[in-house]
Amino acid sequence: MPKILITEPIPDEVIAYLESFASVTIGKKGTYQSEEALVRDIPDYDGLLSMLSNPVSDTVLKAGKNLKVVANFAVGYDNIDVETAHKLEIKVANTPDVLTEACGDYAMGLLLALSRKFKEAEQYLRDGKFTGWEPLGFLGMELRDRTIGIIGMGRIGQAFANRARAFGMNIIYHNRAKLAEEIEKELEAEFISDHKELAKRSDVLSLNCPLTNETHHLVNQELLELMPEHALLINISRGAVIDEAALAQALHSEKIAGAALDVFEKEPEVHPDLLSAPNTILLPHIASATHRTREAIGMLAAKAILSVLEGKPDHEIPNLISR
Ligand code: GLV
Numbered sequence: 001m002p003k004i005l006i007t008e009p010i011p012d013e014v015i016a017y018l019e020s021f022a023s024v025t026i027g028k029k030g031t032y033q034s035e036e037a038l039v040r041d042i043p044d045y046d047g048l049l050s051m052l053s054n055p056v057s058d059t060v061l062k063a064g065k066n067l068k069v070v071a072n073f074a075v076g077y078d079n080i081d082v083e084t085a086h087k088l089e090i091k092v093a094n095t096p097d098v099l100t101e102a103c104g105d106y107a108m109g110l111l112l113a114l115s116r117k118f119k120e121a122e123q124y125l126r127d128g129k130f131t132g133w134e135p136l137g138f139l140g141m142e143l144r145d146r147t148i149g150i151i152g153m154g155r156i157g158q159a160f161a162n163r164a165r166a167f168g169m170n171i172i173y174h175n176r177a178k179l180a181e182e183i184e185k186e187l188e189a190e191f192i193s194d195h196k197e198l199a200k201r202s203d204v205l206s207l208n209c210p211l212t213n214e215t216h217h218l219v220n221q222e223l224l225e226l227m228p229e230h231a232l233l234i235n236i237s238r239g240a241v242i243d244e245a246a247l248a249q250a251l252h253s254e255k256i257a258g259a260a261l262d263v264f265e266k267e268p269e270v271h272p273d274l275l276s277a278p279n280t281i282l283l284p285h286i287a288s289a290t291h292r293t294r295e296a297i298g299m300l301a302a303k304a305i306l307s308v309l310e311g312k313p314d315h316e317i318p319n320l321i322s323r
Contacts, residue, residue: 001023005027006025007027007032007050008027008032011298021309032050032053038056048067048069050073051072051074052078056070061088061090064090068309069304069308070091072095074095082321096319099296102288103160104160108167115140119281120138143164147202148205149173151175151206152210162187171190173189174191175191202231207219207236219235219242220246221246224255227256228256229257230257231257235262239261239264251277251278252277254278270282304320
């Protein structure tokens, strides 16, 4: 029987499915956040079902003498050295599509919570400061007719755009490639080729792009300075798309009005100046965290592993990352 390492506990249904064709080991929570632990254990396994928190580096892949496939329990796969994997003939797969709606809902939830100050207002009440209805208390930004600028208009960006449109927002976006005209029409979305121009025009700026060399620290001091003072920033992509020190500074000095962040550059660490920043919602990377979605993510990753271990041709392996 082939041997598979799942680096963290995942839904039972997925484990049962994997156990129907392989001998499965499940890592204890957090164990494989370290490269050393992966390097130590990987030589035993034919397949790796990794989390985005696992550094599947060059060294790890080279240590995987029997490794044939790495399936990431995520749509983003910046934690995997794909180039090395391909050189070593190790297949890599991710899990797009199944988490799109969960992430679209979540981004909309963050926007509502941030624009209407849920966090501060709730804290005020818990602190015993709610002594009567206040006509000027916690005035927020109404969404209708405001402009949302989306950087990264893939599946999740589009899911968010759809929801934002239902709230009466104008949609502008920046993406590697302009979308097909039918899609732009359907979303009533306008392509802006320069992301700085997009930042200037956005009442809400949302990051929905993958982390790549091009998007690393895309939101930096210069970009933050271009944003309107009342602007809100939402990030459910990857932490390193933002220069966190620059963002913390912009929030503390009220250069922008608030941020909702689900992801951080050095997870699980959070930049200390973000922890103390005003109007900032900080959450532990949970955009895709619904029962349905996490099971679907697991099943997709498991099916990719099975297809590789069965020797299926590339076009029959779900969501293979191509060379
Ligand atoms: C979550 O961040 C994912 O990439 O699926």
